Amino acid sequence: MAQSPPDVQSAPRENISASESVTVHQRAHLSIQTVIKQVETFPVLLQTELQNQLGILSGLSLKLNQGIFQIATFGFVSRGKSAVLNALFAEPIFPVGPLNGETQWPRSVRWSPEIAKGLSDLQIELIDTPGLDEIEGQGRAQMAQEIAQAADLILFIIAGPPTALELEALKALRQSGRPLLIVVNKADLYPDLDAARVYERLAVPLQQVLTPQDILLTSAAPAPVEIRVEWPDGRTTNDWETPPANIEPLRSALLQLIQREGRTLLVLNTLLQVQSVERDIAEHVQTYEAQSGKACIGQYARLKAALIAVCPLSFLDVTIGLLADLLLIGTLVKLYRLPTHRHQVNQLWGQILLSLASLVVVEMSTPTLSNWVSHISLGFLPWVGTGLLQAGVSLYGAQRVGKQTQAYLINGYTWSPLGASTLIQDILKQLQPQMVLYRLRQELSAQLE
Structure with a gap:
């Protein structure tokens, strides 16, 4: 079982210093540009075959330069994914309704919380995805994997104790190698449920990369509760009242995590995608x-x-x-x-x-x-x-x-000196125990090999 890190409130800021972080960011950008220039030396026919890879690299370079930090939400239908995001925005940005599967296609919106101090160099993008158990599941599964590979952080939304299918979906999402938080929505319906009990239901491989602090209980759209109303004339009646959303634990955890290691997460995830493109380019060269x-x-x-x-x-x-x-x-x-x-x-x-x-x-x-x-x-x-x-x-x-x-x-x-694997290895050597990425270092190191 993984050891729990210190409380995020008392954890120090990102251990990679500002100058080092800038250097890593610059090297990642140079890595992308180096690959693009190398492809330009290939025969014209081979360059034509690699246009898709070049497009991906250009997109990654743009994302890195603009500091776009992407958070993708996943979960089964009727768990309240869109409701959680709407609660973070404090307004109905994403569609919700009484029918299952209101979200038919991925949708992303920039999130600029007023209390996001120290995040001026990052633009946070929240991505809502269709339910993992909707119709056309095979196509949706492929889409989910692609979004997970591109995201810098994954939120997996459940509603109460995780089911067997949800645990299997969690295991599949973990294959992306991205940091993951579990959000227990509709926690108001389970007054005895806590993060420790949810953590105990996770398989050992998941427990090794997650801690109870990574499990957040929320109520994005609490169920109405019956209240008793006393009138001046002595009459009493019963009425229904909807409590305010309880989203602060998630909001606070997200902002603290991004402030502490958001830049490193962004650079590392970008390099992981560059690494995949480099391997694809090498295979094309080998075939050609x-x-x-x-x-x-x-x-x-x-x-x-x-x-x-x-x-x-x-x-x-x-x-x-x-x-x-x-x-x-x-x-x-x-x-x-x-x-x-x-x-x-x-x-x-x-x-x-x-x-x-x-x-x-x-x-x-x-x-x-x-x-x-x-x-x-x-x-x-x-x-x-x-x-x-x-x-x-x-x-x-x-x-x-x-x-x-x-x-x-x-x-x-x-x-190579500016190759993605080389830079990823350099970042992994600098990770500290209180960082979310620290618990993924062995998995990421295995991917390098």
Whole structure:
């Protein structure tokens, strides 16, 4: 069970200092611009295939620069999602009614609470979504996942103790890797319900990333209560009165969370989406250059094998093998147009050394130059056999180096100095225990791997 963080009232402000936060923000923006510029170096046909990815990157850059912090609400029908948002706005912004499923499509509205001190650099956007259990559930499920992936914070609205279906929906939303708060609406109908009891109903994986402080009880539209009215003439009558909405716990928790780590949440979520786009771009490059890459590897591997097969000197074999592998790597880097970095280079040197070591072992197990000369009198059969063995090892080594180079270029694309994975890892190292993101660090680290 996860340890509960300190009370948010006493928690310090975001532990990433203002200067560091600005630096992270700037690096995230540079990361997006770097990817866009790299795509511009690709062949025109490949650039055309990547127009959708470029559009996503442009949108992420705009969101980051404008500081748009998005909060998405999810839940089943008749739980009061729209009512909760209307209570936060203190006016009927989102449609509500006696029929289930009043919200048919996602709708977003900017929220500018007057008490939001210290949030001048962020624009809060609240997103209302259709019920997760409405008709056309498969399409709605896909839509929900897309919205969850884009949101910086998720509010899951329930009405009373969570049902089995709601717990399954919570588990699915957790796959987005976004921070999540549980809002228990209509709490006025359950006077004995508290956050601790709701927390106990959650599965262990959810308990590890949530605490009772992340479960907020509200009454966005309390049910009317019967009251007794005493008249001046002594008569008494009964009437119905609607209590005011009890939304302050949620409002206060949201503003404190955004003030404490809203900027970090925004930057991290943006980078997670950039990372997804980078991986998609790398897969497109791999597919586009598949035939050219295969031909390049085959050409260099055959050339390396042929030269080593006819070369009688061991030290020249090793030199030829080294140069051939380096030329192959350089040609593939130029072909794929993807950046390399120190970690990739170190891994490639390991593959080159492994290829050379295999060749050296073959060289040491075959006759020396003097023995080779003595074998001339016996015919060319021993020499041909030795050459073929060396050629085979060289061919395999070059193919392995080529394939590993392709893999490192594709898989390492997000790990360049300004790559999304690199920046995400830097942010995760700076998280402190009182932050909501701190409880997600292991999950996010696993996504990087």
